[in-house]
Amino acid sequence: MTFNFKRLRLGLALVASLFSLFLFTQKTSAQNLDAQPILPGIYTSSAQHPRVFITPAELRDMVKRINTTGSFSSQIFSKLANQVKVHLAAKTDWSAVYCGCDLEVYLHAFSYEPLIGYAGEIRTIDQLRAAMNIKPEMLPPNGAAIVASRLALYAALIKNGAHTKPDFPSPDQAAALAKRILLAWAERGFRDQEGTYLKRAEQFCDDHNHFVLLKQSAAGLQVARGIIYSVHAQDLLQSLGVFSAADVTVLNAFHAAMFNLIREASNFAFTLPEVANRSDRTCERFSNHFGAHLLGLLSIARFFDDGRKFNAVLYGNDRSIPVSLPWVTYFDHAIYGENDTPIACYKNPGPDSLTNHPSFQTSIVAPGEIEDRYRNANPSQGFGYTLGVLAGLFNTAELMRNAGFDAFAYRGTHRQSIEMAAQYYACYGKYVGFKKTVTADNARACPDYQQYIGQIVNGLETDIVMGAYYFPNNATINELEAAAKAGAGANLFDPLRFGRWRD
Numbered sequence: 001m002t003f004n005f006k007r008l009r010l011g012l013a014l015v016a017s018l019f020s021l022f023l024f025t026q027k028t029s030a031q032n033l034d035a036q037p038i039l040p041g042i043y044t045s046s047a048q049h050p051r052v053f054i055t056p057a058e059l060r061d062m063v064k065r066i067n068t069t070g071s072f073s074s075q076i077f078s079k080l081a082n083q084v085k086v087h088l089a090a091k092t093d094w095s096a097v098y099c100g101c102d103l104e105v106y107l108h109a110f111s112y113e114p115l116i117g118y119a120g121e122i123r124t125i126d127q128l129r130a131a132m133n134i135k136p137e138m139l140p141p142n143g144a145a146i147v148a149s150r151l152a153l154y155a156a157l158i159k160n161g162a163h164t165k166p167d168f169p170s171p172d173q174a175a176a177l178a179k180r181i182l183l184a185w186a187e188r189g190f191r192d193q194e195g196t197y198l199k200r201a202e203q204f205c206d207d208h209n210h211f212v213l214l215k216q217s218a219a220g221l222q223v224a225r226g227i228i229y230s231v232h233a234q235d236l237l238q239s240l241g242v243f244s245a246a247d248v249t250v251l252n253a254f255h256a257a258m259f260n261l262i263r264e265a266s267n268f269a270f271t272l273p274e275v276a277n278r279s280d281r282t283c284e285r286f287s288n289h290f291g292a293h294l295l296g297l298l299s300i301a302r303f304f305d306d307g308r309k310f311n312a313v314l315y316g317n318d319r320s321i322p323v324s325l326p327w328v329t330y331f332d333h334a335i336y337g338e339n340d341t342p343i344a345c346y347k348n349p350g351p352d353s354l355t356n357h358p359s360f361q362t363s364i365v366a367p368g369e370i371e372d373r374y375r376n377a378n379p380s381q382g383f384g385y386t387l388g389v390l391a392g393l394f395n396t397a398e399l400m401r402n403a404g405f406d407a408f409a410y411r412g413t414h415r416q417s418i419e420m421a422a423q424y425y426a427c428y429g430k431y432v433g434f435k436k437t438v439t440a441d442n443a444r445a446c447p448d449y450q451q452y453i454g455q456i457v458n459g460l461e462t463d464i465v466m467g468a469y470y471f472p473n474n475a476t477i478n479e480l481e482a483a484a485k486a487g488a489g490a491n492l493f494d495p496l497r498f499g500r501w502r503d
Contacts, residue, residue, distance in 0.1 A: 337414025368424025
């Protein structure tokens with residue numbers, strides 16, 4: 001019998017991480033409710049689907065706006081129909097799934113549509129085709145969960161009365177393909193060599209089959225990125241009655257397993273010595289990574305209408321469901337508030353944003369700044385990451401609202417709020433301009449503009465459109481709404497954001 005040192009190493013790492021998590025939760029779980037304000041509201045159960053990112057009433061409201069001739073909603077719905085048409089006609093093997101340890105195959109095949117990314121994340125079409133055993137004449141899926149969500153949303157809108165045109169795809173075809181994608185991944189994807197669902201961050205590797213901490217610490221992020229869409233798709237399709245009881249059992253088992261995986265991976269990443277014990281990486285705790293973890297966990301808990309798990313993720317006060325970084329704690333650091341100071345991060349090797357790469361932080365922060373601002377490897381990151389976090393907070397707040405909590409009215413310990421963040425970044429839309437580069441001259445009206453000199457104001461349009469929808473009385477945001485709608489492009493028919501605009 002051969003002794004398996006790899007399994008021993010993984011087992012010891014798991015024990016160490018669980019012990020660190022135990023110490024952390026013992027120290028913080030009792031403090032979370034005292035340290036952070038309580039969210040307005042209380043968990044509200046719902047027996048009907050959809051109930052996660054959208055409700056039946058919201059669907060009907062979207063349909064009403066879509067059916068208004070010449071409305072903005074009708075224009076975007078036509079674009080959604082065109083995208084659905086592309087998916088239905090594509091020579092893509094939508095039944096293909098991946099089982100194995102290569103994290104980035106999951107990222108691109110399931111969670112994220114573009115093939116771009118950091119050097120270690122990129123997987124070519126040929127690599128994906130080989131990993132998923134796809135025939136040469138067929139294409140591998142990219143962002144299968146997002147595609148399923150988009151198809152399901154399209155079908156749900158039409159089934160709820162949205163007017164179509166003669167060249168629009170069939171909603172039944174869209175629903176059927178979405179169902180096919182979801183069941184394929186639920187029945188055969190995310191498995192280990194024994195055929196069981198992946199359970200731990202340590203089971204993920206790079207493209208050379210190396211089990212490295214860099215991949216394991218990103219497991220929760222890459223999986224949660226897609227799970228929010230597969231949850232949305234199942235939620236919508238279940239409202240249309242397209243699943244059998246057996247289908248629902250399979251899909252529920254999949255999403256229950258993914259809740260456990262994301263929670264374990266999030267706890268694992270938070271307790272890693274490389275993160276927990278290094279002051280120069282403190283900022284990583286409150287970045288987009290953990291925002292994605294929390295959104296994924298909350299979406300699954302809400303899908304199952306599980307108030308106990310939902311509250312455990314919000315507050316971290318349930319020792320039977322330990323969550324290393326609950327949402328109220330994350331929020332209190334993800335957005336800077338009044339009289340706040342920067343969280344310790346990587347040291348600046350140079351004097352300003354133009355000479356500091358891949359990260360940079362000014363010594364001050366302005367109320368409303370997103371903590372993820374420190375990313376400075378290239379001109380697109382400073383705003384790309386911060387505004388991506390803000391968009392995620394909009395999605396999370398919508399989900400919470402459907403569950404009975406008012407995150408839009410929530411204020412952290414330093415009075416920070418989602419509206420404060422949207423208003424802060426609106427300054428750059430006004431004085432610098434969408435997709436324009438920040439300079440020392442054009443951004444002087446914006447507090448702490450020195451943080452962003454040399455950065456491109458990218459991704460702001462969608463946040464402004466959603467900000468105007470959720471905060472209609474905020475003049476600073478609303479004055480940019482028309483220009484933001486014109487420049488937002490395809491981001492507006494992201495399935496989770498669809499309809500979050502004013503007509």
